[in-house]
Every structure is written in C-alpha cells, then in structure tokens.
Amino acid sequence: MHSFTEENYLKAIYKLQEANGLVVATSSLAQVLEVHAPSVTDMLKRMAGKKLVTYQKSKGVKLTEKGRQVAVGIIRNHRLWEVFLVDKLGYKWDEVHDLAEQLEHIHSEDLTNKLDSFLGFPKADPHGDPIPDANGILPKSKAVLLSTFAEGDQGTFTGVTDHSATFLNYLDKTGFSLGDPIKVKGIEKYDQTYTLQLKGKKEVVVSFKVANSLLLSQ
C-alpha cells in the first residue's frame, strides 16, 4: 500500500494538473505541500520508480494512469468522509476538511463503498465538490463562477472555489446556502461589486473576490 505522504503528493499533483495544466512544477508542489523544493525532487524520483508519476528532470511531473487512480480514490474518500461528518455527526461545513485529511487515508475500498451506501450515494460533498464513483469516474462539473454573470442572470449556488473556513463562515453569516437560487441585481462598474438577490428576496452586496469564489449552475 502507499504511504500517507505518497498519497498527499498524488492528490496535490492531481489537483494542480486539473487547475493549471498538464505538467506540474516542483515549486508548486513544494508550496502546496509545505515542504522545500529538494524534498519534492527527492520524492518525485521515488514515485517515478513506483510508476505513480512520470518525471522529467527540470521539466515537471505528470500522473500515470495508476497514479491518477490512487489520487481519485483519495479524493473519493475525502469527500465521502466530509459528507459523513456533516450529515451524520453534525459538523459544520467549515469544520470538516482537516478531519477528512486524516480519514481519507484509511485503506479499505470496501469501507469506502459501505460508507457511500450508508450515506445514500451522495453526488457531492458539503462544499458542492463532486464525489468520484467507485470506478474513479469524476463527473465534469458545468458550474461556472458568479463573476462571469451579467446583470439579470441567475443560477443555483452549487459550489465554492475557496474552501477556507473564514470564507465559508462569511457565507453562512451573509446568508448563502448551497442549493439556493441567486440572482444578479446589479454590478457596480467602478469596482465590480455585485448586488445579489438570495433566497427569500434577501439582498446582499458582495465584492468581486467573493463573486469570483462562488460556483453557480444552470
């Protein structure tokens, strides 16, 4: 089986590959994993030896199919455990990430699948992120940033791109809730401030930074 460290590298490479491009740089990995660059170089060599990644000296790293399978498996675990923590144990959506970072490394496909079943085969985690199925297939989300909306546009709030507890707390406090409708009433030309109508006609004003971290569907 793979070590926690390897799994965290794989997950990080997967996410950087999704977000930015095909090949991942040593420095970006060092940054997200909070280690120094030589540690990354070292680890990538070992992982290349295990055929989890293809590593080209000074050019960057990519996941192999095997590495991708492992990464998606960890993400599946992470998101299912987050659902468990929120739906069954009563945690808030801003409290579960760090616990899920531990729970995602429990090694048992059978447990993952039984948990999935116990939770009613959820399609998304508490932050709206899609949950890969047992075959490692992750549905491509067609959600789009609120910051791309024009005045009058509307949609359903289905996800966030900033997962920080402070942002999630701000959303709670301001009245945002996953699954609710949101309509753009106006966009201030000067600073791209958004005036939104939330569920129950409540109007709120949010900065561009916020609009740029909210995902809407339909």
Added chain:
Amino acid sequence: MHSFTEENYLKAIYKLQEANGLVVATSSLAQVLEVHAPSVTDMLKRMAGKKLVTYQKSKGVKLTEKGRQVAVGIIRNHRLWEVFLVDKLGYKWDEVHDLAEQLEHIHSEDLTNKLDSFLGFPKADPHGDPIPDANGILPKSKAVLLSTFAEGDQGTFTGVTDHSATFLNYLDKTGFSLGDPIKVKGIEKYDQTYTLQLKGKKEVVVSFKVANSLLLSQ
C-alpha cells in the same frame, strides 16, 4: 501529536500490563508488535525521553500516567469505531478489528465524542469489551470465564478473550451470540468438554479451549 507507532507501542504496553503484571518485557512487546527486540529497546528509549513510559534498562517498561491516558484514548477510539462499523455500516464482528486498527489513530477528541454520541454512548464494543469514557475511565468488568463454571451454573454471554476471526466465526456458526444466556448442562471429567444449553434450548458441546475463551456475567 504522537505517531501511529508510538500509539501502538503504548496500547501494547497497556494491554500487557493489564494482562500480566506491572512491568512489561522487551521480548513480549517485540512479539505482539511483530518487530525484533532491538527495535523495541530503541523505541522505548525514545518514548522514555518523552515521558510516556518509565524504562529501566534490562528490567522492563511501565506506562507513565501520561502514557496511560494516551493508551486508553486509543482503545476508546478503537472500540467506538468497531461499534460504528458493525451498527451503522453492517460489518460482522469478525471483520472490524483491522479497520479499527487504522481508525483508532484519527486524532480528534471532538470527533471521538461526537461519534460516541452518534452511536448512543455504547458501553461495550461488538466483542463485549468495555468502552472507556471521555475521561479515560474504563469500567472494571466482573465477567468470568465459562471454564470456571460448574455443572448447573448459568450466566449471560458478554465477551470473549480470543478475538480472532476464526474463533468468532466458530461462535457464529455454533449459535453463540453476545447477550444470550448460557447454562452448563454437563462437564466431561475426561477432557473437560462442556455441554451447554444456549438460547432456545439448543444444546452444544464445546472443548475446554472454547470454554476458556468465553466470558459470562451475573
């Protein structure tokens, strides 16, 4: 926080201390942890440095109060997760131990307590072992081995001393179930074979080895 390895050492020392005596030998630890003796010596020195154990060269090791707290915390986690796996996810009692060995190392007192609450504050795990409370207090069990019973004695089946899957399977197959009444109908003088009456008048014959692994109460 403590490493998984340290936690496993602490748990092993705790159990050996409970079972055998005050002081635990290097060789017994090596055996239950499945490592070689010099590794144990090494580790005990490091743990003594952290005040988790008191270690006397060539004499053996004992838990400090701090070490005992950690050990009991791990045991609490282990048993609560076993209850979760059986009660909520539908696992059988012979399938949960290895998973609990992983889950017991999730570091969060808050999670443990929320889990405890979610499970309805169970008093014992699926094998009848008592669950320490949030303060690390583990109720002293007054259960006694069936092998100490005489003809005509009866009690309630409340635990096992052999936790192996093969033994637990044997019990399932033979008709033993935790919480059921058991009455001794006869004991063969020649080889200490027990004839038992189980719930629903069912009679079964078991070896001394079996009678010596069953715990009965009242």
Added chain:
DNA sequence: TTAATAAATTAGGTTCGTCTAATTTATTTT
C-alpha cells in the same frame, strides 16, 4: 556456584521523508 541458556542491549546499517547550502539549468531582461 559455576556453567549453560535465554533475554536484552549495543553497534552498525537501511529506507523514508525531510532539511540547508552549493551548484546547475532554465527563463527573463537588458
């Protein structure tokens, strides 16, 4: 009480995952 046996420790290595400092390679800027 000495000799034989068993248990424990020391000595010296290995792998994993990390570090700092020095060097090399790649990318920008002039």
Added chain:
DNA sequence: AAAATAAATTAGACGAACCTAATTTATTAA
C-alpha cells in the same frame, strides 16, 4: 547574445523506525 534572475537539482545530514550480528546481562540448570 550576454548577463541577471529564478527554478531545479545535487550533495550531504538528520530523526524515526526498523533490521542483523555481536556482545552483555540475567536467569536457570547442573
């Protein structure tokens, strides 16, 4: 195209947790 800067790698170390082989200490038997 050369110089300056930034990114990545190499070299050399370290702690944790393990190992084998050799040695020491403790226990048991003669």
